[in-house]
Amino acid sequence: MSAEYLFYWSMAATGLGLVLIGLWGVLTRKHILRIALAFTLADTGVNLILVWSGFLPNRAAPIIDSSVTTVVDPLPQALVLTSIVIGVAVAALFVVVGVLASRKSGSADIRHMKELRW
Amino acid sequence: MLSNIMSILLTVFTALVWGLLLGGISRTVTAKIHGRMGPRVTQNFIDVWKLFRKTSSIHHGGMFWLAPMFRITGAIAVLLMVPVVVGQNITYNMSFAGDVFLLLYIMFFGCLGMALGAGNSGHPYAVIAVSRGLAQMSSYELSFSVAVVAIAVGLHTFRIEGIVAAQQAGISSWNIFRFPFASAGALIAFLPMQMAYPFGIVLAPQEIPIGPPTEYSSRFLSLMFSGRALFSVAKLLFFVNLLFGGASSWLSLLLKTFLLYMYTVVVSSVFPRFRTEQSIKFLWLVPTTLALVDLVRVML
Amino acid sequence: MVKALAVFLPLLGAFINAWLPGKHSKASRFVSYTVLTAGLAFVVLLSIQLGAWNLADLSNSVIFHSGVGSPPLSINLEITAGGTLAALAMYAAVIFSIHRFALHTPKSQPLILAMLTASLGLLFATDIFNSFVFLEIGSIATIGLTAASRCGSRWEAAIKVALVSGLVTILYLLAVAVLYRSTGMLTMAALGSLSGGAAVLVSILLLTVIVTELKAFPLAGWGLDFYQGASSNVAGLYSATWSLAVLMWAAKVLPLLPIGNPIIYAWIGAGGLVLSQLAGLRAGSAGRILGYSTSAYASLLLVAAGTTTGAFYTRTVLVLMVFSSLSKFSLFMLGNPWKNRGWSGYGTVLMLIPVLLLAGIPPLPxxxxxxxxxxxLALHFPVVFYAVLAGLFLEAVYLFRFWADRSEKISVKAFSKPSAVAGVFIILVAAIWITQLWWGQLDFSGSIIASSTLRNIFHALFAAGTLLCLPGVFKRIGSERNYWFWLLISGASLTLLPAAGNGITFYILWEISAFAAVVGVSKGTGARNGAFWYAVFASFSGYLLLAGILLSRGSFVMAGLPALLMTLAALVKLGQFGTHLWNVRTYPAAPGTMPAYLSGTASKAAVLLLVAVALNATGGALPWGRAMAWAGALTALAGAVLAALAPDYKKLLAYASVSQIGYILVGLGLASILGWTAALYHTVHHMIFKMALFLGAASVLYRTGTTRFNNLGGLVKKMPWTFAFTLIAVISFAGIPPLAGFGGKWLLYNGLVEAGWLPILIVAMFASVVAFLYSYRLLHGVFLGQLSPKNAHAKEAPLALLLPQGILAASIMVLGFKPTLLLNILVPALKAIPGLSGLAPVIQGDMVLTTMGTWNAWMVGIMVMVVFGIAFVFYWISGHKPKYVGQLDIGFAGEMPPSADEVHYSNNFFRPYTRALAFLPRIHAEKIFCGVSKTFSMLGDGVRMLFTGDGRTYLAHSLLFLVLLFVFLNGGM
Structure with a gap:
């Protein structure tokens, strides 16, 4: 397996690993900010996978000049930009809401935010 | 047409006289059993006449006023629905117009009127008596209905003439022998129907100190006495036709009704009184079960 | 291109608004309204251009790109005809509600506009990645709006939405990556070209996302918490815009998922529907209840996606989702807990319309x-059909309870007048529009009752019953409100009922009459509870009827299960089998002449149904006739005993009604000519006397303000005519000759003996004897005995109430003396029905003969009248004229009687009877129902334990769902 392919698969594996770590963190952490962090982690993993989906081994980055003829698919990279921007916005909102919610309940523990249930 | 009217008038008159006389006899017999002298046999006639001639100065309202009329109308209606003498079609009066079901239901006409009058009197004891009476009535009617249905279905007719006609083949064809259990049930139900002890609770409120008949006086009371006598005879007549083969002559009619009446008088004199709920339970249980035996027999 | 402004104008408004300084709320409001109006205008234009008004064909669409390049970089929208209708609903909801936000939280206007844009974008998006962007905008707007409201639990609600949308983002982007990797495309159509492992992976990822976003059971937890925690304004706006958009989007994506057999949607949906609605029964807060209802509609969408396709699917989903979202919007807006000022009579109705919409009551869309x-479903997926029906009934139950509990608290001011009017107007127009579209199914050409005689009898019965209730409608007391309109609607549809030519027509008229009556009942004093019980039992019987009709595959009814279901529907409507609870709660609660209508007239609809079922299914004899007769006889007995012990006039009549209708069932169960003659005779008779009695009760209530026996008595002096008419009705129903009631009993007993059903005969006879108890109780408790000083002012009933009673009493007399008037019509008609067994009664002049009995009502009547007349005249002319004395002048053992109230015997009236019955175990129907409801509650409690309130649980649900789906799909392949 060439280095390119190694890179190719390790990118997918890293992405998936980050997603799984993120989900594990989301499910097991109790502190609201840690959950936010876990989400960001998973988000990063997802973005990696998204980039991976357009990755073609042995091709250059899609910066078009005369010398480059074979580039990777530029589309996912464009999409990832959108996704990252949205991810930042969501993460910011999450942290804000989380901080305010923990002020309201007097604790940043998500187990204490169970007023609404059943 | 004229003879029909004559027959109706004759039936009503005879029933009235016979009913009052039977009442007098019962009073005498009861007194003898109690070891008292008791009133004369004709005392009821005297009472009715005396009361009839007096006038009542007060009344308690329209229904109070109408109740004796309901009472007497109901009694006469029942009387006229039953054939009097078997074979003498002229004495069948109005019985062609209905069957046992009609008879069962028209018997309530007088009772209802009476109850309404009692209610209108505004006297609480009268209403207590009515509530007890109705409660008890609903229970003996159960056993009585079962008995009547058993007999009627067994004989394949609801028509009273038909029931009588089916009993004309000698004493053994009388329903009391053909349907002994139903008859026993009906005869037990007959006691509360006649307000006889041990089912005489309806009359109790008048002893508490007073009751419906006391709120009624003079001519009202006279009519109620007459109505009661008529109703009593009508029921006797019905029972004779239902269980004892009807009457083939006036003489046998008097005899059979007399004996049947004496049965209530004798039982009545020797038994103490049930509380209402006791009598309700007894009537639901004993006579109904008896009558059901024959009903099941008929169904099978 | 300019049409895309329909979608993006709100976004423009949002940007402008966000830059405006917060104090200038007037300016921002101006901006909001301007962009909204302009956007709405574009949508209207689009919808006209696409022919959206023709619901039959919603496939028209225009596609356009915006932005740079081609999708997915640019935004690609496909505006469909159906979508424009949903967009209209969204715009309408925002325009109706934005002023409330503008007042309280002016800063949230940009968020609202952003949410609208996200909703519109999602509605029209055809690209998977575009959808992602809109999904994120929607989530952000939802979180922001929730957090910006003034509700105490807003943070918690917002955090849960944020948690779930975080997970959704991850799963969704994973699906996007896999999709792009395998196909190189991101359009929705590309989903179809997936295969193998990628197909499974994308399917389970997207299905999990969709079910989570839809808030369908079992992934509904976060949505329920959100609805409960968000302010009602936010929740209302959310359900009309974002929630609707997600539903429509899911409807678009679900059929495209390469999941193999889509029936899996139906199983998830049907199972989820039943379970979530069980849990919904136990929900407490308004928001949560409506959340469960949202979940129900999400499940319905899944079922639809799994079982239907093509134009039918599009149309069904569109109508269901748009109107349910709008209804929820109105309910949230009406149920605003901040503004519980005052209360108006319109509130009850205003709130009922959306509830009826959600419950799917005709003729609402x-x-x-x-x-x-x-x-x-009934034709192709029977199991799913039953599950959906059960779920829908459970939903109806808690929605009606929600209405009964809340409608008093709502304020019409909260739903400001023009918008209320506009909302009602939209709903009604939509109703008419859709109704005319499907009008072809309504059929009055050939009635389901083939015999024109029977049909005309029922027509006359319903028309007369309604008309006789009408004069008294304005004689209301206390806080009773106007109900004549609803009475009229209900009566009119009942009158049409016998002419219905097919099942659907019958069902529609049946439901309209029932639910118009529910509204009518709710106008009574403190009657919402009674109306609730009526609504629940009416919808239960309605669903049974609907199931029967639908399972009959086009004909009105088929023998077997459909006929059984429809029989049960009729029995529930009649109040048999322990379902009498609703009669006993509804009749006393109903205002004015309403109970007379319900008991006398409306209950006959169920008799009509039984007749129609018997005639159409088997030609007359239903296989369960005997069981029905037993049920009828036992109900007659139980009803009579309970009536005798009832402490209230109207309650007594309600029990009496239950009891009397038992006889009708016995007669119909006989399936002989005699039995049916008895049943129909008694039907007519019951209508007459029960109306007279309830109108009497209405008169007494009108004059005294009470129906408790403790407070009544002695009214014969004050209301002699009412008493006279009541007396006639009582004598009649007690079956005492010579009035009409005896005829029904006589015919019935003859029929029972003919069939040899003697045990039933005995029970029926016993019940009729017990009827004497309550008939006397009624007369004495109200009219006889001592007049309470409290009622000293009472007068005779007004003519509007008295006249109908007089007419009814006169008919009782006529029918009593000449029953052959009716029998001569009934018997030939019934003889012509081949399915009925037995011999017909022979009518010779006034004489009626059966094989065993005779009855000559005319002669008996004449005899009684003559004897009574002679006694009366004799009495009258004998100069016996006693004076009337005061009511307390009674022989009271020499004592002065205390006050009239103390002398009036009213408590514990049939004491000996109660004592004699003491040996019976006290099984109350109420307790049985409590048991049933407790069982359901326990089940519901068990289900809702899933929703722990911990946000992470909901994430775990979604992931578990994903894993299970994976296992299931791989196992299935």
Whole structure:
């Protein structure tokens, strides 16, 4: 397996690993900010996978000049930009809401935010 | 047409006289059993006449006023629905117009009127008596209905003439022998129907100190006495036709009704009184079960 | 291109608004309204251009790109005809509600506009990645709006939405990556070209996302918490815009998922529907209840996606989702807990319309979609059909309870007048529009009752019953409100009922009459509880009827299960089998002449149904006739005993009504000519006397303000005519000759003996004897005995109430003396029905003969009248004229009687009877129902334990769902 392919698969594996770590963190952490962090982690993993989906081994980055003829698919990279921007916005909102919610309940523990249930 | 009217008038008159006389006899017999002298046999006639001639100065309202009329109308209606003498079609009066079901239901006409009058009197004891009476009535009617249905279905007719006609083949064809259990049930139900002890609770409120008949006086009371006598005879007549083969002559009619009446008088004199709920339970249980035996027999 | 402004104008408004300084709320409001109006205008233009008004064909669409390049970089929208209708609903909801935000939280206007844009974008998006962007904008707007409201639990609600949308983002982007990797495309159509492992992976990822976003059971937890925690303004706006958009989007994506057999959607949906609605029974807060209802509609969508396709699918989903979202919007807006000022009579009705919409009651639009959909299910997916029906009934139960509990608290001011009017107007127009579209199914050409005689009898019965109730409608007391309109609607549809030519027509008229009556009942004093019980039992019987009709595959009814279901529907409507609870709670609660209508007239609809079922299914003899007769006889007995012990006039009459209708069942169960003659004779008779009695009760209530026996008595002096008419009715129903009631009993007993059903005969006879108890109780408790000083002012009933009673009493007399008037019509008609067994009664002049009995009502009547007349005249002319004395002048053992109230015997009236009955175990129907409801509650409690309130649980649910789906799909392949 060439280095390119190694890179190719390790990118997918890293992405998936980050997603799984993120989900594990989301499910097991109790502190609201840690959950936010876990989400960001998973988000990063997802973005990696998204980039991976357009990755073609042995091709250059899609910066078009005369010398480059074979580039990777530029589309996912464009999409990832959108996704990252949205991810930042969501993460910011999450942290804000989380901080305010923990002020309201007097604790940043998500187990204490169970007023609404059943 | 004229003879029909004559027959109706004759039936009503005879029933009235016979009913009052039977009442007098019962009073005498009861007194003898109690070891008292008791009133004369004709005392009821005297009472009715005396009361009839007096006038009542007060009344308690329209229904109070109408109740004796309901009472007497109901009694006469029942009387006229039953054939009097078997074979003498002229004495069948109005019985062609209905069957046992009609008879069962028209018997309530007088009772209802009476109850309404009692209610209108505004006297609480009268209403207590009515509530007890109705409660008890609903229970003996159960056993009585079962008995009547058993007999009627067994004989394949609801028509009273038909029931009588089916009993004309000698004493053994009388329903009391053909349907002994139903008859026993009906005869037990007959006691509360006649307000006889041990089912005489309806009359109790008048002893508490007073009751419906006391709120009624003079001519009202006279009519109620007459109505009661008529109703009593009508029921006797019905029972004779239902269980004892009807009457083939006036003489046998008097005899059979007399004996049947004496049965209530004798039982009545020797038994103490049930509380209402006791009598309700007894009537639901004993006579109904008896009558059901024959009903099941008929169904099978 | 300019049409895309329909979608993006709100976004423009949002940007402008966000830059405006917060103090200038006037300016921002101006901006909001301007962009909204302009956007709405574009949508209207689009919808006209696409022919959206023709619901039959919603496939028209225009596609356009915006932005740079081609999708997915640019935004690619496909505006469909159906979508424009949903967009209209969204715009309408925002325009109606934005002023409330503008007042309280002016800063939230940009968020609202952003949410609208996200909703519109999602509605029209055809690209998977575009959808992602809109999904994120929607989530952000939802979180922001929730957090910006003034509700105490807003943070918690917002954090849960944020948690779930975080997970959704991850799963969704994973699906996007896999999709792009395998196909190189991101359009929705590309989903179809997936295969193998990628197909499974994308399917389970997207299905999990969709079910989570839809808030369908079992992934509904976060949505329920959100609805409960968000302010009602936010929740209302959310359900009309974002929630609707997600539903429509899911409807678009679900059929495209390469999941193999889409029936899996139906299983998830049907199972989820039943379970979530069980849990919904136990929900407490308004928001949560409506959340469960949202979940129900999400499940319905899944079922629809799994079982239907093509134009039918699009249309069904569109109607169901748009109108349910709008209804929830109105309910949230009406149920605003901040503004519980004052209360108005309109509130009850205003709130009932959306509830009826959600419950799918005809002729409201949701009904049509539900009906077509359920018909489809009944034909092809019977198990799913039963599950959906059960779920829908459970939903109806808690929605009606929600209405009964809340409608008093709502304020019409909260739902400001023009918008209320506009909302009602939209709903009604939509109703008419959709109704005319499907009008072809309504059929009055050939009635389901083939015999024109029977049909005319029922027509006359319903028309007369309604008309006789009408004069008294304005004689209301206390806080009773105007109900004549609803009485009229209900009566009119009942009058049409016998002419119905097919099942659907029958069902529609049946439901309209029932639910118009529910509204009528709710106008009574403190009657919402009674109306609730009526609504629940009416919808239960309605669903049974609907199931029967739908399972009959086009004919009105088929023998077997459909006929049984429809029989049960009639029995529930009649109040048999322990379902009498609703009669006993509804009749006393109903205002004015309403109970007379319900008991006397409306209950006969169920008799009509039984007749129609018997005639159409088997030609007369239903296989369960005997069981029905037993049920009728036992109910007659139990009803009579309970009536005798009832402490209230109207309650007594309600029990009496239950009891009397038992006889009708016995007669119909006989399936002989005699039995049916008895049943129909008694039907006519019951209508007459029960109306007279309830009108009497209405008169007494009108004059005294009470129906408790403790407070009544002695009214014969004050209301002699009412008493006289009541007396006639009582004598009649007690079956005492010579009035009409005896005829029914006589015919019935003859029929029972003919059939040899003696045990039933005995029970029926016993019940009729017990009837004497309550008939006397009624007369004495109200009219006889001592007049309470409290009622000293009472007068005779007004003519409007008295006249109908007089007419009814006169008919009782006529029918009593000349029953052959009716029998001569009935008997030939019944003889012509081949399915009925037995011999017909022979009518010779006034004489009626059966094989065993005779009855000559005319002669008996004449005899009684003559004897009575002679006694009366004799009495009268004998100069016996006693004076009337005061009511306390009674022989009271020499004592002065205390006050009239103390002398009036009213408590514990049939004491000996109660004592004699003491040996019976006290099984109350109420307790049985409590048991049933407790069982359901326990089940519901068990289900809702899933929703722990911990946000992470909901994430775990979604992931678990994903894993299970994976296992299931791989196992299935």
């Amino acid at each position: 949701v009904f049509w979609a539900k009906f077509a959909f359920l018909k489809h």
